[in-house]
Amino acid sequence: MLKTSCIISGQDRRVVVDTHLLSPRGITQYKDFIYWTDLEKKSIERAHKLTGHNRTTIHQGHGEYVMDILVFQESRQPGWNPCGADNGNCSHLCLMHPGPPNQAGTFNMTFSCACPTHYTLASDNKTCLPPHAFxxxxxxxxxxxxxxxxxxxxxxxxxxxxxxxxxxxxxxxxxxxxxxxxxxxxxxxxxxxxxxxxxxxxxxxxxxxxxx
Missing domain, CATH: 2.40.10 (Thrombin, subunit H)
Known part of the structure; x- marks a missing residue:
């Protein structure tokens, strides 16, 4: 069965879906719905997160074993970071991290460029150079x-x-x-x-x- 918790302490647990679940695996939640994968049914389903109503199969695989699931939507990750504009002008990896503390004792976010394995960062601290010999x-x-x-x-x-x-x-x-x-x-x-x-x-x- 699938359960949800109404409060963060884990109390007041409720059963949301308890029928036609053969082998549920991954689960995620977005807005009013929970989404889950069923390994044996090879499916992705959703239902209302509190009532279990409006249950819908949104994908039925053909020989595919779906193990995990994640909803991506820009509204789930609001805000801005320095790597969001042109990848921080980094040629490969832009890594965001806290900078030095300010006068208020908080940290402003900054970034640094990094390189994939075997590449080295050039003197401009933005461009990754490939290995000369390999x-x-x-x-x-x-x-x-x-x-x-x-x-x-x-x-x-x-x-x-x-x-x-x-x-x-x-x-x-x-x-x-x-x-x-x-x-x-x-x-x-x-x-x-x-x-x-x-x-x-x-x-x-x-x-x-x-x-x-």
Whole structure:
């Protein structure tokens, strides 16, 4: 069953929904409704948060196992922060944090730019520079980058998705493209190391070579 608490102490608990719940998992609330996922029914449902009325199935999966759920709406996150304008002029990551205390003893919010793994922050404290030297290696479903002579930073898996059976890889330094052979689809593909501009270059039904 699904329950809700009317007061923050947890007292006065009420049963909201107690029928046709096979395997409820994630739950969230937005305005007058609660939303939940049901693993066995492969569904997302909602009902009124106090009465359980107006119960509606808003998604019924087809072979999909929905585990968790979260409602995103701008009205749930009112206000402003320094990273909200042009990402703080940071090339990659903008991290908001409290600044020095003011005369009233409160903290004004400020920000600093940061870089993803293997990148370094330039002297302007805004631009992230890629590594000058690195190794690329592939596993069956991943292509990873390793910076040599840096034992404190682990390898980083490149955000290139839907890799099934990587047989060989190559790298185009001027244009920063990663090339790979997919043994399952028998194709040669490429993408930037940040996962963008994925494209199919060649389809070979009787693929037999293992290098590019």
């Amino acid at each position: 190794l690329l290696f592939s596993q069956k479903g991943d292509i990873s980058r390793l910076v040599p002579n840096n034992d404190h930073v682990p390898p980083s898996i490149l955000p290139i998705h839907n890799l099934r059976n990587v047989k060989a890889i190559d790298y185009d330094v001027p244009d920063k493209f990663v090339y790979w052979i997919d043994g399952r689809s028998k194709t040669i593909k490429r993408a930037h190391e940040n996962g963008t501009e994925v494209s199919l270059l060649l389809c070979i039904p009787h693929l037999s070579f293992m290098t590019i």
